[in-house]
Amino acid sequence: MGVLTNIWGFIQKHWQAILLVVVLAGGYAWLQHQQSTFATTLQQIDASHQTEIDQINKARETEKAQHEAQLEHLQQSLERIQQEYSQAQASIIATQTAQQKQIVQTYSNDSVGLAKLLADKFGFVVVLPPAQ
DSSP states (O other): OHHHHHHHHHHHHSHHHHHHHHHHHHHHHHHHHHHHHHHHHHHHHHHHHHHHHHHHHHHHHHHHHHHHHHHHHHHHHHHHHHHHHHHHHHHHHHHHHHHHHHHHHHSSSOHHHHHHHHHHHHSOOOOOOOOO
């Protein structure tokens, strides 16, 4: 019993220091637990954030590829339209030239017929000078 009495006396004499050590040890253990929990949560948030960044980058690459495809399609359409325009313009010029040749051949010496044709085609009256 003497040992227990000595221990009890020590506890009664130094209870504040013992309580301080117990509180500090408990606080340290609680802080370590909180730090571990925070670290785990931070790792989960970081992994989730990295997943979101990867998805955004993938969407950006997909959007960029679609944009490039649309630009290529637009460029091809533009080239096709320019080619069709050039062909149409050449066709119009050829038709116009053929019509001019036909008019010249038909009305080369007939100024009255040519004046009538111009009046019919363009809607204005052609006044011919008196014939001499």
